[in-house]
Amino acid sequence: MNQKFDVIVIGAGISGLSTAMHVKEENPDLSIVVLDKQHTYGQGNTGKSAAGYRDIFKTEVNRKLASSSIEFFKSIQKSKGFDIGMHSSGYLFLVRDQSPMDLMLNDLSRITKIESVDKDEIRDSLNISYDLDPEQSKLMNLQGYDKGYLGKNCGIIEPELVADYYYKECVRRGIQFNFGVTVSGLSLVPVNPLDYPGEPFIWQDKKIGSIGTNKGTYQADEYIMAADVYTTGLLDKTGIDGHERPKKRQVFQITNEKIRSMLTREIHTNEGIMPFTILPSHGVFLRPAPKFHSMWIGVADDLARDFSFSEDPQAEHDFYENSIYQILTAYSGNFENAELTGSWAGYYSYNTADMTPNIFREVNLTVISGTSGSGIMKGDAIGRVASAVYSGKDKVKLYNNIEFNVADVGVNHRNVKMEQLIL
Template sequence: MMSAMSKYDVLVVGAGVLGLSTAYHIKRENPERSILVLDKLGGPGQGNSAKSVGAFRNVFSSRTNFLLADSTIDFFTHVQEDLGHDLGLVFHGYLWLLSGRQYRRQEENFKEMSRRGVELRTWEREDLRRMIPDLVTEFEEGDEEAEVMGLEPVERGLQGVKCGSIDADRLVRFYEEEFRRLGGEVRYNVEVKRLILKPERELGLPGEPFVWQDASVKGVETVRGEEIYADRVVVAVGAWANTLLNPIGLDAFMRPKKRQVFVFKDERLERLFHSEGFNKEGVVPLLILPKAGILIKPEVSEGALWIECADNLGRPFKLEDDPQPELTYYTGNLYHVVVKYLPCFRDVQPVNMWAGQYALNSIDKTPYVFEEAGMIYVGAGSGSGLMKCDALGRIAAALYAGEKEATLYGGRAFRVSDLSVKERRVERETFVL
């Protein structure tokens, strides 16, 4: 049991994938520093990291998003293939099913991505019919359901090759184990109540800090009354960031929004699951339907298909400690689109479902890493935090060290201030369907 007041070099709040990646990289570069990670839950990645579908891609129009994701995917590969840690890494690919209109609108993006080094494959309608016989690529003339829902025929498929899935739990445990191996300390079941804001020169007067005093975040107070101090505090709590930053007047640049996953495993889906010719696993890639961005992911470890759809308009921004899935969101909503393109899902019920939350940056959907008042903030992952986690951890470690550039895995340089507030330099992501 720690004393009521403790002091560390670095205190990281949040043991999700971003918090543990950041803690690991700071410790790796500063082995002599004392670093503590706190989390209110009982183990690593038990919040929204555990509820992630674990999908990753490097298919982005934005150079920033590409660098963050591509280098992180390379690190995943290094950990599994070179270091021998089984992360459940599977390169099954992503397959965007596109109407002619959608393909033409994005064609310049596809060319630019290819020039940048993104490996893409284009499949014609005839290829898709042959390789995914369960897929409906054209609707009959006068199909009222398709017309009412605004469904378009599938003309082409665009496959991202360096895309796939990872076991999120194994990934966070890798970071935690490596952090501990280096001498880092982790405490679970410790909920942070507030950030402690103090003046640089304390006068011992009630009401400090005053507006004329230079103040900074010096530590945290837990719900049990412990005060833990550090030379630098890192906040990486995902969807919960506003609960800590709002009270001291700082902006987390994100709002939480519920996302839901529905799991299907049925003999009627076997042929779809085992669609061959796209990858060495002989499974269907992660499919993105032309309507509403509905995605269907193969979960190779269990022979199942997972369905998710990020609904925006109509879904409130709301923080929920224990978000619950809504069966009617699938049966009364997504189902009608899914069965038009993939009739094999007709009358198939999900065998499992759950809900988590995105820390959604609605402006540019790109994460933030910045320092303010002695606190480093890593967050606003917007649903892609896992696939960018290693790069973000390295950028946060470089910020901690006062460096202007971070070296991402593989040697590529990244300007630290690009993800900041005051000197932010990120491109608008235009590959949005």
């Protein structure tokens, strides 16, 4: 079977969905199909996300991508009345005075909505200790904290509901979805074929001519790659670099009576939910999951976490018990004997060069990669920028009317410094 469209999008995660919607919005007459190997949308890393959101990033590029997406998500929830489980419950960093994190967040507090929170207030509210047992601290490289920084334009969201929103908007606009379609590769063909065997030759201009799948060949004028950690593997044979590498990331869902009570301890908000909290050591995060009466725990461990990749990654319970549980209980008795009620694992698609998404074009292919653990909170802007890249535009207006220079997140004229706030 040979199927022809104007545009084929590979991947129905938030990046592919948002891009498909924005491309169609700009070009209503195009026939667009979104292909995904899963049985439905949002089943890749989008469905495995911890889905915290924040506009607190070191680089302006990432602040723009996140803040405009957050504003768009708020508009979905408020004016469009589509529940995406968004709660502005804040993002709390616990830091030592004069530490690099203290200096960075203090700087950022001049340009983003961040306020300082007294350590006693944090301890009294969340029961997270700032004075740790010295022996255990020495052994485990743990630090106490002198204050908290609370990001106010931050919180939690439900990624499957965000995906649901985009999917429905895509369908309403006439975009076709073919699920259960696994793309095996992209074929390069000459732009002006001569019908000689062995084409394309080195001296011929080339383009993507078709893609092979388990359901036959698909053809389009334009292709959009939004396959996240599968991007590099799918592009390898074309000679196009995906500029991303996978790192396994795990989430552990825990609960007990004290944790359930902790979930409700709002700090400087009226949400009745504790903030997404980053402990002072090793980047362990506490993500309130009130819908499940639980807390989701995770960490972006780097050294000793290899770049290997498997189709069906599993959470490692010994990693939870030997590494994470020990850290949690050093900070708070609330975690003693917490019940582990669920766990899962996925991957961050890391752009190891600067921890910022790549959105670039090569022949008739637009590539989105390297969302670097923040693809949900930047998801709407990523779709708008990818749509502009697809159309060959230099600039795009993001949702909050901020002008964005698309080449900044491209490959050839990239203009991004290393993002230091990837967690």
